[in-house]
Amino acid sequence: MWNEYLNAVAVDEVLTVLSEKGSRARIVAGATDLLLEMERGVRPGLDTLIDVTRIPGLDRITLDEDDVIHIGPMVTHNLVASSKLLREKAYPLVRASWEVGAPQIRNRGTVAGNLITASPANDTITPLMALNAWVVLKSVRGERQVHLQDFYKGVRKTVLEPDEMLVDIAFKSLASNQHGTFVKVALRRAQAISVINVAVILTMEGSSIQQAVITLGAVAPTIIHATEAEAYLAGKLLSAEVIEKAAILTQSAAKPIDDIRSSASYRREMVKVFTARALQAISTGQEQAGMPDSPITLMGAEKQAKSAQFSASTHNDTSIIETTINGQKYSFTSGSDKTLLRLLREDAGLIGTKEGCAEGECGACTVFMDGKAIMACMVPAPRAHKTEIVTVEGLANGDKLHPVQEAFIQDGAVQCGYCSPGFLMSAAKLLEEQPKPSRNQIEEAITGNLCRCTGYYKIVKAIEDASQRQEA
Ligand SMILES: Cc1cc2nc3c(=O)[nH]c(=O)nc-3n(C[C@H](O)[C@H](O)[C@H](O)COP(=O)(O)OP(=O)(O)OC[C@H]3O[C@@H](n4cnc5c(N)ncnc54)[C@H](O)[C@@H]3O)c2cc1C
Ligand code: FES
Ligand code: FES
Secondary structure: OOOEEEEOOOHHHHHHHHHHHHHHEEEEOOOOOHHHHHHOOOOOOOOEEEEOOOOOOOOOEEEOOOOEEEEOOOOEHHHHHOOHHHHHHOHHHHHHHHOOOOHHHHOOOEHHHHHHHOOOOOOOHHHHHHOOOEEEEEEOOEEEEEEHHHHEEEOOEEOOOOOOEEEEEEEEOOOOOEEEEEEEEOOOOOOOOOOEEEEEEEEEEOOEEEEEEEEEEOOOOOOEEOHHHHHHHOOOEOOHHHHHHHHHHHHHHOOOOOEOOEOHHHHHHHHHHHHHHHHHHHHOOOOOOOOOOOOOOOOOOOOOOOOOOOOOEEEOOOOOEEEEEOOEEEEEOOOOOOEHHHHHHHHOOOOOOOOOOOOOOOOOOEEEEOOEEEEHHHOEHHHHOOOEEEOHHHOOEOOEOOHHHHHHHHOOOOOOOOOHHHHHHHHHHHHHHOOOOOHHHHHHHOOOOOOOOOOHHHHHHHHHHHHHHHHO
16 A cells, blocks of 8 residues: 555654655554545555654643643544543543544544544544634744644645644633533444534633634535624523524534435534534533543553654565564564554464454454554554554463453353454453443443444443453
C-alpha cells in the first residue's frame, strides 16, 4: 500500500519530508481513516507515510494561563474521553470522543485525524466548532492559525496544504456559567457513524441565556451553525415553549441528503428532536447523563504513548521490523508494506488473531500493542517496530489458561470460535483496567467485538465469571 514508512521522532523531520515530497507523502496518526482511504484508492500517488505517533509530547492536553485548552495532534479519543480537565472544561468534546467507534479504535484514532478527514459526519468537529476552536498548521514555510470555521472547504476538503502538519488544536475553556453537551444519532450504540449530531453550548446570565451556540453535523457538506435558533435563544429563559421553538428553527439550517444511513427527512426531524433533548438536558442540569465517570478505555496501565527512548526508523522492502511478540523477539525482513494483522498471521505464523472484516469493525483482530487493546487490521506493520505485542497465543501463563479463557470454556461462550480471540483480548484488558466490572462496563468493553453465533449473553456471563475467578 505504501513504498516507504517513516517512524518520525521530531516535528522538524516530518516537515522536511513533507516539503520535499509534497502530496507523495502523508502524515499518519492512528491510521483508522487513512488505511481505509488508501485501500479504497482515494489517495493515488501516495508512496510515503510519515508516522507521527512517537514524537514525544504530542499527546498532551494542557490549559494555559489564558484559560485556553491545547490538544496535541496525537491526543486520541480515549485520552479525551478520560481527561478530567476536559470533562470539567469542555464536556461536549469529551462526549463526542467517547461516542467514536469502540475502545480499540479510540486507542488509536486522534482528534486531529478526525478534524482533517473532514467528513461532515465526524463527531469531534461539531463540538470543536461550537467551542470556536482553532488549529495551528506548521510547515517549513512557517506557522499559521486557522479557525475551524475557515478550515473546511467542502466534504472531506480542508485548507491544509500538502506540506503542513497540524500541531495544535486550541479553544477557550468553558466558564462556570457555560453549559454544553453533544448528542449523536446513529444506527447502533457503537461503531456507527453519525446519522446526525448536535453540539449545544449556552452561556447563562442568571436563568436567562446570554449566548447560544448550536452546531450540526451530517446535515450539510460541512459542520454548520443553526444561526436562526442561536439568535432566537439569546436573552430567553429556557422554558418548554422556547426549547420547542428553538428546535424547530434549528431545522431550517439543515440541508441534509438521502444516503445509505438515513433519508434527508429523517435527518431533518432528528435535528429537531435531538436539539430539543440537548436543550432540555441542559435546562435540568442533566447534560452529562449517561456518560460514565471513568469510561472504559482498554488502554492498560500505560496511558500515554511509549515514545521516550525510540529513535527514528525508515521501513521499505529491504528493512527490518523488530518486535517482541508474547515475550519473544522477532525480526521481520518482509511485511513492511502490510498491516500488523497480516504480519502476525502471514509472517509470524500467529494465526490465533483473526481477520473478520479488515476494516476495524469486528474486533476479531484485537491484540495489545504496548499495553493498549487495538485492532491489528488498522495498524501499519512498521508501526509495530520496537513495540511489545501480545496476541491471544500469549494470554495463557504457560499451561495455565487466563481466567477469561477458562470462563469462556466453562460457560460455553464459544460456538464457531472465530470471534473468540478478539473477545478474550478485550475481556482480559478490561479485567486489568477494572477487576470487578459492572454489567455496563463489560458491555462498553466489548462494543468493538462482534459475535455472529454465540450471542452476547454467554460472553457477558463468562466475563463476569472470569472476574470472580480472578479475584479468587
Ligand atoms: C471501525 C471504525 C469506526 C469509526 N467510528 C467513528 C465514529 O463513530 N465517529 C467518527 O467521527 N469517526 C469514526 N471513525 C473514523 C476515525 O476513527 C476517526 O476519524 C479518527 O479520529 C481518525 O484519526 P486517526 O488518528 O486514525 O487519523 P489517520 O487515519 O491517521 O489520519 C486521518 C487524516 O489526517 C491526516 N493527519 C493526521 N494527523 C495529522 C497531523 N497532525 N497533521 C496533518 N495531517 C494529519 C492524515 O494524513 C489523514 O489524511 C471510525 C473508523 C473506524 C475504522
Ligand atoms: S476489526 Fe480487524 S478484522 Fe475486523
Ligand atoms: S462464536 Fe462464532 S462468531 Fe462468535
